[in-house]
Amino acid sequence: xxxxxxxxxxxxxxxxxxxxxxxxxxxxxxxxxxxxxxxxxxxxxxxxxxxxxxxxxxxxxxxxxxxxxxxxxxxxxxxxxxxxxxxxxxxxxxxxxxxxxxxxxxxxxxxxxxxx
Amino acid sequence: xxxxxxxxxxxxxxxxxxxxxxxxxxxxxxxxxxxxxxxxxxxxxxxxxxxxxxxxxxxxxxxxxxxxxxxxxxxxxxxxxxxxxxxxxxxxxxxxxxxxxxxxxxx
Numbered sequence: 001x002x003x004x005x006x007x008x009x010x011x012x013x014x015x016x017x018x019x020x021x022x023x024x025x026x027x028x029x030x031x032x033x034x035x036x037x038x039x040x041x042x043x044x045x046x047x048x049x050x051x052x053x054x055x056x057x058x059x060x061x062x063x064x065x066x067x068x069x070x071x072x073x074x075x076x077x078x079x080x081x082x083x084x085x086x087x088x089x090x091x092x093x094x095x096x097x098x099x100x101x102x103x104x105x106x107x108x109x110x111x112x113x114x115x116x
Numbered sequence: 117x118x119x120x121x122x123x124x125x126x127x128x129x130x131x132x133x134x135x136x137x138x139x140x141x142x143x144x145x146x147x148x149x150x151x152x153x154x155x156x157x158x159x160x161x162x163x164x165x166x167x168x169x170x171x172x173x174x175x176x177x178x179x180x181x182x183x184x185x186x187x188x189x190x191x192x193x194x195x196x197x198x199x200x201x202x203x204x205x206x207x208x209x210x211x212x213x214x215x216x217x218x219x220x221x222x223x
Contacts, residue, residue, distance in 0.1 A: 044213070106162075
């Protein structure tokens, strides 16, 4: 009955490889997010999708490409991995309305990516 | 864009003492200020939030105060317990996070 789930939990790979992280939420939320948390614990928004459409795309290298096949899923694909991509990646979701105030985000457990 | 500063970066208290974490923000248009607790190996979890139409909100041992004029808000934890040990994040408008405060409650 996990609200926001991510797979895999750990990912170790070589530089230059391509990898994907998957995220699913069963809360019926319409908005999903990807965050990157670096070694100093700094949390930074990368992308936000609302109803499968990209609404926020912060300054992120175009090697990172989010894909939302439906409202419940937001996957993150990373091409040509670099050492600096090593971090913990968190998926989150929330329910946003057109008029409603901002609402709580629910975070997944994170995916620890290590690039060697 | 919005910028959030959070202090202190580390805080160590004795069990039973109070802990206060402070944040400032830059965008006066911001109206929503959540606080998250992140335990080791887990994702952040919302513990309390406040909207700009109120100055204070309390939930048991946790309280948040907001001063819109000064653009700062604070998290107050009373009667701290060892299980309060974690990293705490403030945020403005939900998506812009402070750099976190590592709280250690010593038994």
